[in-house]
Amino acid sequence: xDIIEKxxxxxxxxxxxxxxxxxxxPFEFHFVPVVRYAERLCDELGGDRExxxxxxxxxxxxxxxxxxxxxxxxxxxxxxxxxxxxxxxxEKIGFVEKCILNHRGSQKRGRETLEEQIVAExxxxxxxxxxxxxxxxxxxxxxxxxxxxxESVLQKLTNKFEQLHFEKSxxxxxxxxxxxxxxxxx
Ligand SMILES: [Fe+2]
Numbered sequence: 310x311d312i313i314e315k316x317x318x319x320x321x322x323x324x325x326x327x328x329x330x331x332x333x334x335p336f337e338f339h340f341v342p343v344v345r346y347a348e349r350l351c352d353e354l355g356g357d358r359e360x361x362x363x364x365x366x367x368x369x370x371x372x373x374x375x376x377x378x379x380x381x382x383x384x385x386x387x388x389x390x391x392x393x394x395x396x397x398x399x400e401k402i403g404f405v406e407k408c409i410l411n412h413r414g415s416q417k418r419g420r421e422t423l424e425e426q427i428v429a430e431x432x433x434x435x436x437x438x439x440x441x442x443x444x445x446x447x448x449x450x451x452x453x454x455x456x457x458x459x460e461s462v463l464q465k466l467t468n469k470f471e472q473l474h475f476e477k478s479x480x481x482x483x484x485x486x487x488x489x490x491x492x493x494x495x
Pocket of ligand 1: 339343368369432
């Protein structure tokens, strides 16, 4: 089994554990689309595909195991431990670690490498594939009304679109963003 497959299986197992903080849903509805967008951006823009795929699979693993707070730090720590256990080269573990540490838009940490930027960007793009989940958060966790939720989801996705860094990402996601504006706009 190759290293990416091993990492994927590890993440799937953690999401499937009864103590997973968000249940199994993030595996299918967040990790899978993030990896897909990350690999697509890598094909278009370059970068080390293995590092990008591994970092994309593991970027939020800390929030599954411990919860959302400081999950960039907890995820990086878990990734370093797990990849060392798998015998992955230390130098490449360092690149994966940086991608995970710097993936959060809210943390304002500088991103130096293309790999870091691609993982962060894929995380933003994946929002356009998890609109049901954003609505779930609006109703279940934020207790919004239908009208508020509709406005809030449109606003969130507009902010996400504006955060995008690469022209290529905007091109990839524009049809979905246009659809969102038609469906959720006034
Ligand atoms: Fe994420």
